[in-house]
Amino acid sequence: MKMNHVTSAAEYVNAERLQELFLELAKINAPSTKEQLVAEYLKEALPKLGFTMEFDKAHENFEGEVGNLIAWREGTDPSIPPLFFSTHMDTVLPTEGLKPVIKDGVIYSDGTTILGADDRAALAAYLEAIQAIIDSGVPHGPIEFILTVNEQPGLVGATYMDYSKAKSKTGYIFDSSGDVGQIILKGPYSSRIWMEVQGKAAHIALNAEEGKSAILIAAEGLAKMRLGEIDDETLANIGIIRGGELTSIIPGSVTIAGEVRSFSKDKLYAQLKQMEEVMQQAAEKNGGKVQVRIEKKYLGFDIPKDDILVKTVEEAAKNIKVNSYLTETLGGADTNVLNENGLTCLTLGLGFQNIHSFRECISIENLVNTGRLTAALIEQWYANHKNSY
Ligand SMILES: [Zn+2]
Known part of the structure; x- marks a missing residue:
């Protein structure tokens, strides 16, 4: 026993x-x-x-x-x-x-x-x-x-x-x-953000005056974007830039993607919003457009x-x-x-x-x-x- x-x-x-x-x-x-x-x-x-x-x-x-x-x-x-x-x-x-x-x-x-x-x-x-x-x-x-x-x-x-x-x-x-x-x-809460920045493609020697560089629009937006350690519970990063075709072409579109992580759901949304807004402003100012897609990674x-x-x-x-x-x-x-x-x-x-x-x-x-x-x-x-x- x-x-x-x-x-x-x-x-x-x-x-x-x-x-x-x-x-x-x-x-x-x-x-x-x-x-x-x-x-x-x-x-x-x-x-x-x-x-x-x-x-x-x-x-x-x-x-x-x-x-x-x-x-x-x-x-x-x-x-x-x-x-x-x-x-x-x-x-x-x-x-x-x-x-x-x-x-x-x-x-x-x-x-x-x-x-x-x-x-x-x-x-x-x-x-x-x-x-x-x-x-x-x-x-x-x-x-x-x-x-x-x-x-x-x-x-x-x-x-x-x-x-x-x-x-x-x-x-x-x-x-x-x-x-x-x-x-x-x-x-943390985590989401990805995808931004499709649209300008207008043109050839630098043929019709440059019609071109609107999507890369330059994106650069202006990125320069105003808050990234890195936003506060002690929020991180933001841009990890992907894809775009352009030839060195002689003013690029008509570029994809920018990144992600945000935060212990606070509100801070996550606020940060995603800031990233979207600065890109929208840069596009508006330069006659371009941005389409933004936010994708949940996990809660x-x-x-x-x-x-x-x-x-x-x-x-x-x-x-x-x-x-x-x-x-x-x-x-x-x-x-x-x-x-x-x-x-x-x-x-x-x-x-x-x-x-x-x-x-x-x-x-x-x-x-x-x-x-x-x-x-x-x-x-x-x-x-x-x-x-x-
Ligand atoms: Zn493991």
Whole structure:
């Protein structure tokens, strides 16, 4: 007969097994839209951990190999609200031929590929944490994995996800560079702005007097545009200029595109408006025209400090002797898209560094702590709901 638990599930996280699992997953070559191989791996691994699983058809919207994976595992106590853990299955670049190098407790690639710690480290930690939950025999609620495809180019898989397949409403996404213990409460609103500036095309030697340079109109507008750090919660950037045909032609049109991010929806709109207005004024003054299109990238999220999701991380971190700390980010993540679709969640740090580069790395300490914190979260989530009865 099992007596009261003297140990926690986190103590069952096996550091060596987790490290091996991470390297195995990182070596699976599955960059954005080509996630088939990692999906195949999970089709084998998840049922062994007690999960049933489904794929949606998100990939049909962008010619990907496979859809988002939603996997479900019953808990020992079905009265506990299910908790989800999410990450993306894709890596930003291929990891084919990955040769891991371990130096002073830190895992790197050999410098010829990325490491893929973003975010195979989270995936490995989730799998190891479930094994630890099973081995420890601790009581727990249902657990769901929401594993997206095509995240790196702009949260595409999450945008096209079939949210009717997800049964849980609350969860966590380990996908940030802060050491384990980092809690990101707040993410930005973000929109793109496209401005088609019209002048009038003409040849400099034949009919220059009829020409109105769209490039010069755009330049005048851009010179008056507020860009960069607008205030401490708003950023604006112009990232694309496309136009012109020949050096002898006064250009009749040019496309200017950029994006704005802000924690405040009002500030986002005010900034987009300023960008549009200065371009309209420049066009009007010079006899041109502008067509503006604003495209939502994602909505912001703002989880209160006293939310049970936050409290649970703080307590779980304390249980495994990790310091937790609250932060916010102007970076976008699946967290934005999931929150927008009714899945309340936070981003957590797992300590990967130099991601999207060949210098990418993660310390073994952070990798193992990600596994330990995941297990501790499942255990603490159960405790917090059990106590509330
Ligand atoms: Zn990531």
